[in-house]
Amino acid sequence: MNALTLDNTILKVKGKAFSYRKKLNKFGVFDFLFKNFLGLSAISFIILLIGIFLTLLIQSIPSIEVFGINFYTKSVWDPVQSQFGSLPFLAGTVITSFLALLITIPFSLAVSLFLGEYFSKGFLSNLMKNCIELLGGIPSVIYGFWGLFFLVPIMRAFESSIGVPPLGIGISTTSLLLFVMIIPYSASIGREVISLVPSNLKEAALALGATKYEVVRSVILPYAKSGIFAGILLALGRALGETMAVTMVIGNRNLLPDSIFGPANTMASLIANEFTEATGDVYLSSLIQIGLLLFIVTTVINIVGKQIIKRFGKD
Amino acid sequence: MRNLILVITIFTLLISSIVFNGCGKGDKDKSAKEILGAGATFPYPLYSKMFDAYGKEKGVKVNYQSVGSGAGIQQLTSKTVDFGASDAFMSDEEMSKAPAKVVHIPICLGAVTVVYNLEGITTLKLSPDVLSDIFLGKIKKWDDEKIKSINPDAKLPGKEINVVHRSDGSGTSFIFTDYLSKVNEGWKSSVGTGKSVNWPVGLGAKGNEGVGGLVKQTPASIGYVELIYALQNNMPMASLKNKKGNFIAPTLKSTNAAANVSLPEDTRVSLTNSDADEGYPIVSFTWILLYQEQKYENKSEEKARELLKLLSWMAHEGQQYAEPLSYAILSTEAVKKADAILKSVTYAGKPLL
Numbered sequence A: 001m002n003a004l005t006l007d008n009t010i011l012k013v014k015g016k017a018f019s020y021r022k023k024l025n026k027f028g029v030f031d032f033l034f035k036n037f038l039g040l041s042a043i044s045f046i047i048l049l050i051g052i053f054l055t056l057l058i059q060s061i062p063s064i065e066v067f068g069i070n071f072y073t074k075s076v077w078d079p080v081q082s083q084f085g086s087l088p089f090l091a092g093t094v095i096t097s098f099l100a101l102l103i104t105i106p107f108s109l110a111v112s113l114f115l116g117e118y119f120s121k122g123f124l125s126n127l128m129k130n131c132i133e134l135l136g137g138i139p140s141v142i143y144g145f146w147g148l149f150f151l152v153p154i155m156r157a158f159e160s161s162i163g164v165p166p167l168g169i170g171i172s173t174t175s176l177l178l179f180v181m182i183i184p185y186s187a188s189i190g191r192e193v194i195s196l197v198p199s200n201l202k203e204a205a206l207a208l209g210a211t212k213y214e215v216v217r218s219v220i221l222p223y224a225k226s227g228i229f230a231g232i233l234l235a236l237g238r239a240l241g242e243t244m245a246v247t248m249v250i251g252n253r254n255l256l257p258d259s260i261f262g263p264a265n266t267m268a269s270l271i272a273n274e275f276t277e278a279t280g281d282v283y284l285s286s287l288i289q290i291g292l293l294l295f296i297v298t299t300v301i302n303i304v305g306k307q308i309i310k311r312f313g314k315d
Numbered sequence B: 001m002r003n004l005i006l007v008i009t010i011f012t013l014l015i016s017s018i019v020f021n022g023c024g025k026g027d028k029d030k031s032a033k034e035i036l037g038a039g040a041t042f043p044y045p046l047y048s049k050m051f052d053a054y055g056k057e058k059g060v061k062v063n064y065q066s067v068g069s070g071a072g073i074q075q076l077t078s079k080t081v082d083f084g085a086s087d088a089f090m091s092d093e094e095m096s097k098a099p100a101k102v103v104h105i106p107i108c109l110g111a112v113t114v115v116y117n118l119e120g121i122t123t124l125k126l127s128p129d130v131l132s133d134i135f136l137g138k139i140k141k142w143d144d145e146k147i148k149s150i151n152p153d154a155k156l157p158g159k160e161i162n163v164v165h166r167s168d169g170s171g172t173s174f175i176f177t178d179y180l181s182k183v184n185e186g187w188k189s190s191v192g193t194g195k196s197v198n199w200p201v202g203l204g205a206k207g208n209e210g211v212g213g214l215v216k217q218t219p220a221s222i223g224y225v226e227l228i229y230a231l232q233n234n235m236p237m238a239s240l241k242n243k244k245g246n247f248i249a250p251t252l253k254s255t256n257a258a259a260n261v262s263l264p265e266d267t268r269v270s271l272t273n274s275d276a277d278e279g280y281p282i283v284s285f286t287w288i289l290l291y292q293e294q295k296y297e298n299k300s301e302e303k304a305r306e307l308l309k310l311l312s313w314m315a316h317e318g319q320q321y322a323e324p325l326s327y328a329i330l331s332t333e334a335v336k337k338a339d340a341i342l343k344s345v346t347y348a349g350k351p352l353l
Helices: A003-014 A020-072 A087-118 A123-137 A140-162 A171-195 A199-207 A212-241 A244-249 A267-274 A281-314 B002-024 B027-033 B044-058 B069-077 B092-097 B128-136 B145-150 B171-183 B185-190 B207-217 B227-232 B252-258 B301-315 B317-321 B332-343
Strands: B034-039 B061-065 B083-086 B102-117 B162-166 B203-205 B221-226 B239-241 B283-291
Touching: A020 A281, A020 B002, A087 A123, A087 A171, A087 A212, A087 A267, A087 A281, A123 A171, A140 A171, A140 A244, A140 B207, A171 A212, A171 A244, A199 A212, A212 A281, A244 A267, A267 A281, B034 B069, B034 B283, B034 B301, B044 B061, B044 B102, B044 B301, B044 B317, B069 B083, B069 B092, B069 B283, B102 B171, B102 B207, B102 B227, B102 B252, B102 B301, B102 B332, B128 B145, B128 B162, B128 B171, B128 B185, B128 B239, B162 B171, B162 B207, B171 B185, B171 B221, B171 B283, B203 B207, B207 B221, B207 B227, B221 B227, B283 B301, B301 B317, B301 B332
Parallel strands: B034 B061, B034 B083, B162 B203, B162 B221
Antiparallel strands: B083 B283, B102 B221, B102 B283
């Protein structure tokens, strides 16, 4: 006698009129389908990512054939002579993003600590949290306008006071604008993680005679380290890919940047500017290769960042 | 609950398949009365007005996407639109890439003006060499001897010249660089002509509005924008020395005058630095492009005829809308050539008009 006939016997004994096994099977099939549908949706994202990478790679082939590795070392962008090099844009992207990040880290840490630890409850605190999140929702173009009409004149006045050519637009202005744009991302995540630090740890430190500052330094920050870093990584990701706001205030000079107050250009800004009017196979293909480079840079930074977060988590 | 989700999912899939299935069917009836075009942003305000007026008069709807000259040419080449529009005529290379012969119909004239931001200076004269040297970075300051010698009365400041150019690829840049290449050997060999070029100096801004805005905001700056833009924003424009040696200010009249020269049959000509006495030197046609043989991809003869009627109207009755919008009308020479080209457009070998 196997389990199946045992089931049926028991049920008959229990006096059920219908076969309980049939009902189980109906839900079993549905379960199978549902689980696999979810799995398929998840896998489709991996396929999408690979698809994007392959599309970029395949469309870049014409320009890879012409320039080879020199594409990444040359700093000329000449559509008339069909000479393309990505170095100025790589430099511009990396410099503006990391500079923005440098300014963001202390501020976002301060905001996260303040709203997560010192001032975490109450109407005013909620208001501040919502304001920061609202900042993150403002469209990029609006930031560009704000930068152009508000930030640029201020920078111009500042630059003429320190003796630098008063252009107003350039790397420093872009980094400041990016800082305002990315701070909500790192501040919100940082705040969440800091507020999740278990209160028994904090209370234990306080009970041992630590001041509030010492609690922050030796309990909260070590505990929330990986989360704060994750927020910073997210902010960096946004800064690297930011297009519209950057293109309005960076000065769009397709040469290697020579001064922190001077103009430059980034990969995303270049593509946004030149793609619609690009004619000619090599030109188009070079622009797509710039897109591929941006894709790779963002992916590499994300992978490195995740490794660092893992390391933090282990400590 | 689970059953409910399943039922809703199946229902949604069914509905969406029905909706999307029905999508392709309605097009055939409307297609004769709807014309698709894409291309240049420069003439967009004029085309908008023309198509609106034409639609009201004749009941034919024209859908124009101002995606840029380059994209317009690409879409025409891939036959996704009935006509393209461009500020720069197709190069021989682009013509050879197209699947069939493309003809160019000139519709109106535009001028590229040199705008500047200098306090207290309302008139500025520039010669071709001085302009080229400024954009090459060879003349760095406003009070340079070369600029002073042409403008002896102007109180030019000792500030550095902040050059502003287009960061995006544009027909305006093409016209401007085409002019500079014609008048200056140094520019021609080091930079050349193109919708995007490797600018030796200067800041880039996106669109006419970007350049205009940056010039307005940045003291001691100089840039180039379309005439319409400068007029509507009251920006001071420089007078340029033309081929005949006269300093001409950019106006609708001087733009129109520049086109009163002999034109080639296919009108694919650059009007910059033209021989006209009173013509402003940086002027260009803006063209509408279409295939000479209109029978392709199931296109009906009726639709092709509607397109030609539209273009003919634009070259004649439509011209009345140009000047109120600050576009210069076609010269009589240009209209004659346009008519001749329209007559050469065929459907299955037979001329349509």
